[in-house]
Amino acid sequence: MGKDTAMDLYQIDTPSLIIDEKKMQRNIDRMADKAKTLGLTLRPHLKTSKCWEVAKRQLWTPQGPATVSTLKEAEEFAKHGVTDMIYAVGIAPQKLPRVQQLLDAGVDLKLILDNVDSAKIVSDYCREHGSEIKILIEIDCDGHRSGLQPNDPAIVEVARALTDGAKLVGVLTHAGGSYDVNTPEALLERSRGERDGILKAAKQLRDAGFELEIVSVGSTPTALSADDFSGITEMRAGVYVFFDLFQAGVGVCSVDDIAISLLVTVIGHQEQKGWVITDGGWMALSRDRGTANQTTDQGYGLVCDVNGKLMPELWVCGANQEHGILARRDGGLLKREDFPIGMRLRILPNHACPIGAQHPQYYVVEDGVEIKAVWDRFYGW
Amino acid sequence: MGKDTAMDLYQIDTPSLIIDEKKMQRNIDRMADKAKTLGLTLRPHLKTSKCWEVAKRQLWTPQGPATVSTLKEAEEFAKHGVTDMIYAVGIAPQKLPRVQQLLDAGVDLKLILDNVDSAKIVSDYCREHGSEIKILIEIDCDGHRSGLQPNDPAIVEVARALTDGAKLVGVLTHAGGSYDVNTPEALLERSRGERDGILKAAKQLRDAGFELEIVSVGSTPTALSADDFSGITEMRAGVYVFFDLFQAGVGVCSVDDIAISLLVTVIGHQEQKGWVITDGGWMALSRDRGTANQTTDQGYGLVCDVNGKLMPELWVCGANQEHGILARRDGGLLKREDFPIGMRLRILPNHACPIGAQHPQYYVVEDGVEIKAVWDRFYGW
Numbered sequence: 001m002g003k004d005t006a007m008d009l010y011q012i013d014t015p016s017l018i019i020d021e022k023k024m025q026r027n028i029d030r031m032a033d034k035a036k037t038l039g040l041t042l043r044p045h046l047k048t049s050k051c052w053e054v055a056k057r058q059l060w061t062p063q064g065p066a067t068v069s070t071l072k073e074a075e076e077f078a079k080h081g082v083t084d085m086i087y088a089v090g091i092a093p094q095k096l097p098r099v100q101q102l103l104d105a106g107v108d109l110k111l112i113l114d115n116v117d118s119a120k121i122v123s124d125y126c127r128e129h130g131s132e133i134k135i136l137i138e139i140d141c142d143g144h145r146s147g148l149q150p151n152d153p154a155i156v157e158v159a160r161a162l163t164d165g166a167k168l169v170g171v172l173t174h175a176g177g178s179y180d181v182n183t184p185e186a187l188l189e190r191s192r193g194e195r196d197g198i199l200k201a202a203k204q205l206r207d208a209g210f211e212l213e214i215v216s217v218g219s220t221p222t223a224l225s226a227d228d229f230s231g232i233t234e235m236r237a238g239v240y241v242f243f244d245l246f247q248a249g250v251g252v253c254s255v256d257d258i259a260i261s262l263l264v265t266v267i268g269h270q271e272q273k274g275w276v277i278t279d280g281g282w283m284a285l286s287r288d289r290g291t292a293n294q295t296t297d298q299g300y301g302l303v304c305d306v307n308g309k310l311m312p313e314l315w316v317c318g319a320n321q322e323h324g325i326l327a328r329r330d331g332g333l334l335k336r337e338d339f340p341i342g343m344r345l346r347i348l349p350n351h352a353c354p355i356g357a358q359h360p361q362y363y364v365v366e367d368g369v370e371i372k373a374v375w376d377r378f379y380g381w
Numbered sequence: 382m383g384k385d386t387a388m389d390l391y392q393i394d395t396p397s398l399i400i401d402e403k404k405m406q407r408n409i410d411r412m413a414d415k416a417k418t419l420g421l422t423l424r425p426h427l428k429t430s431k432c433w434e435v436a437k438r439q440l441w442t443p444q445g446p447a448t449v450s451t452l453k454e455a456e457e458f459a460k461h462g463v464t465d466m467i468y469a470v471g472i473a474p475q476k477l478p479r480v481q482q483l484l485d486a487g488v489d490l491k492l493i494l495d496n497v498d499s500a501k502i503v504s505d506y507c508r509e510h511g512s513e514i515k516i517l518i519e520i521d522c523d524g525h526r527s528g529l530q531p532n533d534p535a536i537v538e539v540a541r542a543l544t545d546g547a548k549l550v551g552v553l554t555h556a557g558g559s560y561d562v563n564t565p566e567a568l569l570e571r572s573r574g575e576r577d578g579i580l581k582a583a584k585q586l587r588d589a590g591f592e593l594e595i596v597s598v599g600s601t602p603t604a605l606s607a608d609d610f611s612g613i614t615e616m617r618a619g620v621y622v623f624f625d626l627f628q629a630g631v632g633v634c635s636v637d638d639i640a641i642s643l644l645v646t647v648i649g650h651q652e653q654k655g656w657v658i659t660d661g662g663w664m665a666l667s668r669d670r671g672t673a674n675q676t677t678d679q680g681y682g683l684v685c686d687v688n689g690k691l692m693p694e695l696w697v698c699g700a701n702q703e704h705g706i707l708a709r710r711d712g713g714l715l716k717r718e719d720f721p722i723g724m725r726l727r728i729l730p731n732h733a734c735p736i737g738a739q740h741p742q743y744y745v746v747e748d749g750v751e752i753k754a755v756w757d758r759f760y761g762w
Contacts, residue, residue, distance in 0.1 A: 013452075013476060013479065014473060014475065016762070047702065069702060070703065089648070090660075092646040092660050093646075093723040094392075094395065094646060095394060115649055115722065117722040118649070121723065145699075145706065146704060266473075267473050267499070267527075268471045268494075268496055269496065277526065279473050286667075286668055286735075287667055287732075288668040289668070289670070320525075320526055320557065323470065323471075323526050323527060325526065340498065341474065341502060342475065342502065351668075354664065354667075358738060358760070358761075360760065379760075380739075381395075381396055
């Protein structure tokens with residue numbers, strides 16, 4: 001659909017995923033400014049949108065740097081000319097031929113790993129195939145998931161296990177634990193923990209004689225909360241591009257910053273229960289209930305009118321596969337006449353990453369209901 | 382990929398979604414036999430697989446009958462010659478032109494609604510466009526979501542509001558509340574409640590002079606638990622084709638019946654925590670945590686070896702976007718040497734419908750690791 005086609009949010013079918021481009025750009029600018037203030041490079045994580053039209057607005061240069069969470073993302077963004085990428089999930093041996101294809105195509109794709117076995121597997125692959133593969137060692141700064149502890153001597157063992165074409169270029173960590181806190185003080189502390197952890201790991205390696213060109217940290221909450229990332233060369237962040245209710249619950253954005261929403265249509269009511277039923281169920285919203293354990297449980301999302309104006313007394317209190325159930329939080333009954341059949345509403349989601357994956361495209365608006373563009377997105381691995 | 386290509390579960394990339402065709406066929410046969418025993422038509426719900434290769438094995442004839450949850454499904458299955466379909470989500474006015482296109486193409490697509498306003502909207506559309514649209518009134522047999530109460534006089538009002546080409550052909554209900562129970566006695570009771578509710582609604586309409594050709598009930602648990610569906614003309618069910626851990630928790634299948642699993646690769650360990658890390662995170666498993674409120678919380682899934690043999694002491698205790706965390710349920714530590722880097726495992730999911738939506742295709746095996754076929758699936762609306 002060209003931009004000339006006069007389509008608006010009353011005309012397209014539902015459920016459909018909507019981007020508010022003005023809010024998205026504000027979010028992009030905010031993170032870019034933060035990186036500049038901290039004096040380091042931003043390597044945006046492109047996993048959230050899986051969409052070139054979004055990604056290209058986040059990148060500092062058309063070639064990157066960028067972060068990806070799947071080889072599919074690397075392949076798709078490489079088609080658009082992105083070359084400087086880190087695939088930020090520990091490499092599985094079976095994926096090395098796909099990595100090699102990207103390297104052969106001129107993509108400077110860097111891998112991560114956190115153990116001697118993986119280092120040997122990559123080194124063996126390089127020896128057998130004459131490959132040169134750049135590697136970052138993954139560090140665990142807060143017990144969140146993968147990575148070696150900053151003071152674990154195994155870090156140096158892993159570095160030593162990288163031989164032949166497997167070349168150590170840096171260290172990387174992800175402060176996923178920052179998702180569990182929600183005060184500026186705690187977030188600042190997490191950002192310092194992330195910094196101190198990665199610098200401790202880097203020092204171990206440098207003391208052992210290894211040169212590191214990349215010292216990479218990243219999570220949206222710590223990136224936006226950091227006061228001093230001295231010694232860090234770059235930060236990664238992804239979900240900031242759209243933000244979501246979970247990030248609002250963490251405290252790093254307001255509900256008004258959320259640039260992504262699901263357009264739905266009212267299809268029924270249960271008057272005695274005070275429910276309004278829409279065609280936006282969990283298949284369209286995703287099954288993410290990440291706010292359930294935050295201070296404020298947002299159900300399956302918050303409700304806005306078609307223009308994006310929040311109706312603060314409402315929430316999506318439940319969802320079936322293709323049905324969303326809207327109700328008042330205070331238990332009062334929603335009236336049929338206020339939500340007539342066919343009425344359009346927009347739902348702010350718990351989590352931008354999984355809701356995106358449910359949809360083949362984004363409809364782009366700016367401050368209103370007119371659709372400026374339709375952007376394709378991909379999925380799968 | 383042709384069937385001649387000798388590929389197996391050690392060779393394809395991960396995460397990938399696997400169908401065990403033998404188990405799937407056993408599940409299909411079981412539901413078909415149950416419908417025959419009850420003496421009624423099976424109208425399988427095709428929302429679970431969104432895949433023609435699966436759907437065609439469920440259908441009684443190549444033309445149907447079938448149930449769909451989106452117009453996209455109706456359009457995709459119509460391409461393959463399916464004509465007799467019910468779109469089993471209350472119709473949104475904006476969707477009527479797409480419905481009309483299907484009717485124009487010769488598809489006998491039936492719609493559902495549960496209120497006078499929607500009945501008038503469809504009737505107005507029929508009058509303005511010279512359309513003929515078959516309608517079923519949705520009945521709420523257990524307070525689960527949409528539909529009118531069986532004894533609500535509004536049922537007759539809705540029927541009377543159907544004018545012009547909008548033609549009442551039946552009543553429909555979905556015993557979604559059956560998902561909340563887990564004993565044969567309670568399931569039998571739910572199936573009787575579903576039957577009694579829909580028959581009460583049908584009697585109201587027939588007493589008022591309306592003819593009903595379809596009296597439709599449906600949910601996998603009640604369909605498999607019913608002892609007497611006299612008066613019902615057809616039953617719908619969907620998730621039975623694959624089953625999942627949630628249905629096993631309800632008690633209508635065993636874990637061994639689950640025909641769908643996620644193939645993953647071990648990419649790391651956290652030895653002190655006893656974790657094994659795989660490349661199967663919630664993006665590949667979906668965010669569904671439906672078993673969390675059942676008697677046994679299955680985390681993000683149960684773990685099998687590459688051949689599909691259950692490792693009963695394990696579960697997926699956590700997941701990030703592209704990381705799955707495996708652990709022992711008893712708190713014991715998994716050993717690195719037992720789960721080497723590159724090892725392949727298969728994860729049984731909580732819920733077959735959302736995990737399917739994350740994947741562009743299914744890899745089909747039968748009792749082993751050889752891939753017999755690759756089946757495309759679609760997504761979106």
